[in-house]
Amino acid sequence: MPPLILPIFPLPDVTFFPHTLLPLHVFEARYRAMVMDALARDRRLAIVKLKPGFEAGYTGKPAVHAVTGAGEIVSWERLATGRYNILVKGEWRVRIESERPSDTLYRIVTAQPLEDVAPTTDVSAALARIRDACGRLLRALDRPSDLLDTALAAGQLPGVIADRIAAAVVPDADLRQELLETLDVARRLDRLGQVLEQLVNQLREGRE
Numbered sequence: 596m597p598p599l600i601l602p603i604f605p606l607p608d609v610t611f612f613p614h615t616l617l618p619l620h621v622f623e624a625r626y627r628a629m630v631m632d633a634l635a636r637d638r639r640l641a642i643v644k645l646k647p648g649f650e651a652g653y654t655g656k657p658a659v660h661a662v663t664g665a666g667e668i669v670s671w672e673r674l675a676t677g678r679y680n681i682l683v684k685g686e687w688r689v690r691i692e693s694e695r696p697s698d699t700l701y702r703i704v705t706a707q708p709l710e711d712v713a714p715t716t717d718v719s720a721a722l723a724r725i726r727d728a729c730g731r732l733l734r735a736l737d738r739p740s741d742l743l744d745t746a747l748a749a750g751q752l753p754g755v756i757a758d759r760i761a762a763a764v765v766p767d768a769d770l771r772q773e774l775l776e777t778l779d780v781a782r783r784l785d786r787l788g789q790v791l792e793q794l795v796n797q798l799r800e801g802r803e
Contacts, residue, residue: 611664625700
């Protein structure tokens, strides 16, 4: 797939995965302008995680992670204040290759879509581990047992399941970023299984 030209929306603790939906409230003037321009073009943008220490240069061009999620605004509401509520559908993992010169208030990049590295061995055991850990996690949190059924549904590619569960369940922003950057699906599944089991154990220890 050829490179994409995308505006970027940098955020401190948000990791945007393909195959997921992300609601956002947009209030800064430069990002309101970005949304307005995106809606007038192809509705595409990238949601980029800021690197630590961004606060000092936030008004300028703080460092961001090169691997990020990108997608399309699929619904939007412009409020009377000029702010926006938008819903973005994740379409791609991308790696930012360069920042483009621009006279806009927001930043625009050239980004290369990244493909999953499909498993070469059977990953059914890793998927079963994830499903089991999700069930135990929901019980520990006293949440409905079917809450993650759509994300875990059979018939999806293993990488899609990993992305949807990571987005829905993993609270730590750095771990989410690690999972986003893991293109090897078998490794992503194994790491997600470890993370979920750690969450279950932490909940169990916190209640003892």
